[in-house]
Amino acid sequence: MSNIYIGYHFYIQPKDASNKEQALQIASEILIAELGEMAFESFTETETGVSAFVQKDLWDDKIVEDIQILKSEEFTIEYTFEEIDQVNWNEEWEKNFEPIDVDGNCHVRAPFHPKTEAEFDIVIEPKMSFGTGHHETTHMMIQHLLEMDVKGLKTLDMGCGTAILAILAEMKGAQPIDAIDIDNWCYLNSIENAERNNCEHITVYEGEAALLKDKKYDLIIANINRNILLNDMQAYVDCLNPEGTLLLSGFYEEDIPVIDASCTEKGLTYVKKFQRNNWVSLKYVN
Secondary structure: OOOOEEEEEEEEOOHHHHHHHHHHHHHHHHHHHHHOOOOOOOOEEEOOEEEEEEEEHHHHOOOOOOHHHHHHHOOEEEEEEEEEEOOHHHHHHHHHHOOEEOOEEEOOOOOOOOOOOEEEEEOOOOOOOOOOHHHHHHHHHHHHHHHHHOOOOOOOOOOOOOOOOHHHHHHOOOOOOOEOOOHHHHHHHHHHHHHHOOOOEEEEEEEHHHHOOOOOEEEEEEEOOOHHHHHHHHHHHOOEEEEEEEEEEEEEEHHHHHHHHHHHHOOOEEEEEEEOOEEEEEEEEE
């Protein structure tokens, strides 16, 4: 890779020392979520905070000015940045990415990790590093899918990222499956990962909720973020079949009231919640 990157290194100091480790993790997750809405494309959590990377041609010196957590009264966050040439994302993954093991039943790993005896073994080629936020929300969505009988369900993985959830859904018998992401890298990587896991029923699209017009699904998986979920909730409900299931994640415990209000006012019924640290995942049925 010949692209030149700007690497930011954020040092987070929680002002409340009573639960420093948890506060650092929550701050890191919020920071990653905010940076992810900018042009940053790779994140690594460190012992003191977060390292994040953005292509130089997408960067300017004001890129982090609107990151709200940098102005938080609960944390002191300092940062440095530097120009980095030819970032080797594979090497970054090998140094920082740990496999995801969900209840011993589902294993998400890179090719350089050893195969386990998990019933569902998903291999994702390392192209950029995962933040823990991705791990937490993906873990919970995998938990939902592991509990469900999805055989034969027409499924949507909205904001598919690396298509982990679409791949698991197919492994459990769901079909056909649409996987959609607005990001070109995610679109291309999802196609690669579906092929790598020998999936035959996943179709990947690049785009947003406008692609859902006139579509119908039995199961919708949406692991994105609070604002996009709220903005697109009606589109999800409109294409969810009667007795269909909507799985949501990508937001925090304090976001539950506004997410729940949006779902219930559109006729959905709350079923279940998973929580990992401050991240949550909700299940609704139509």
